Amino acid sequence: MRSTLSVITCATFLFLSATLAARAQQAAEPPLITVGGQAEVRVAPDEVDFTLEVENIDKDLLAAKSKNDATVKQVLALVNKYGIESQNVQTDYISVEPRYTEVTEERRTTTKKEFIGYAVSKTVLVRLKTISRFESLFSDLLSIGVNTVRNVEFRTSEIRKYKDQARAMAIKAAREKAIALTREVGQTIGKAYSIHEVQDNSYTPSNYSQNATSIVGGDFSENEATIAPGMITVRARVLVSFRLE
Numbered sequence: 533m534r535s536t537l538s539v540i541t542c543a544t545f546l547f548l549s550a551t552l553a554a555r556a557q558q559a560a561e562p563p564l565i566t567v568g569g570q571a572e573v574r575v576a577p578d579e580v581d582f583t584l585e586v587e588n589i590d591k592d593l594l595a596a597k598s599k600n601d602a603t604v605k606q607v608l609a610l611v612n613k614y615g616i617e618s619q620n621v622q623t624d625y626i627s628v629e630p631r632y633t634e635v636t637e638e639r640r641t642t643t644k645k646e647f648i649g650y651a652v653s654k655t656v657l658v659r660l661k662t663i664s665r666f667e668s669l670f671s672d673l674l675s676i677g678v679n680t681v682r683n684v685e686f687r688t689s690e691i692r693k694y695k696d697q698a699r700a701m702a703i704k705a706a707r708e709k710a711i712a713l714t715r716e717v718g719q720t721i722g723k724a725y726s727i728h729e730v731q732d733n734s735y736t737p738s739n740y741s742q743n744a745t746s747i748v749g750g751d752f753s754e755n756e757a758t759i760a761p762g763m764i765t766v767r768a769r770v771l772v773s774f775r776l777e
Contacts, residue, residue: 569706577686585680587653698768722775
């Protein structure tokens with residue numbers, strides 16, 4: 533019986549100690565003002581990622597594959613001609629599927645499927661680090677039989693640098709906001725008590741996005757270019773708590 537009472541007494545003591553410690557910690561927290569700050573840096577892209585798709589159709593499967601392989605070899609030779617390094621070119625997805633078309637039978641309202649051949653397609657991922665040559669490369673790719681160019685994404689190779697700039701500006705904006713708010717109540721702020729970066733899931737993983745409506749400068753000429761890469765917006769958001777004085 534004494535043993536049971538001892539255990540209960542010990543548990544009660546530990547619970548009370550933890551509660552008092554938590555209250556003491558809360559009481560020790562200084563008066564704070566917590567504000568959010570956000571900023572963005574707009575930069576011109578210096579590289580572009582895109583996906584090429586090459587598709588060939590033939591009733592002979594081996595013939596379709598042979599044609600496709602030949603076109604892909606032309607694509608690889610072309611990107612090499614443009615000085616794109618091998619680590620920036622990757623064959624990604626290979627597909628083989630039968631293709632049919634619907635044919636309406638004469639004097640009937642029904643349709644039937646007619647085999648037109650095997651479709652063999654391959655995709656190639658490319659990163660071009662000289663944006664001024666993108667339009668020329670795009671035209672040459674179409675001329676050798678590339679069926680589709682998709683997932684075109686203009687990027688910056690210095691995302692880390694611009695992210696740091698945006699983050700510093702966001703912290704500065706938070707501090708200015710805290711100063712303005714405390715001034716209205718006759719107080720001032722001291723040192724930062726805590727700083728948290730807020731991740732915004734509405735952005736891409738690398739935290740930049742293309743704005744295709746922006747005016748483009750640099751190597752693109754208004755009279756020659758028909759593809760405008762726009763500007764990249766690098767954003768940062770922070771939550772900062774300052775001590776109140």
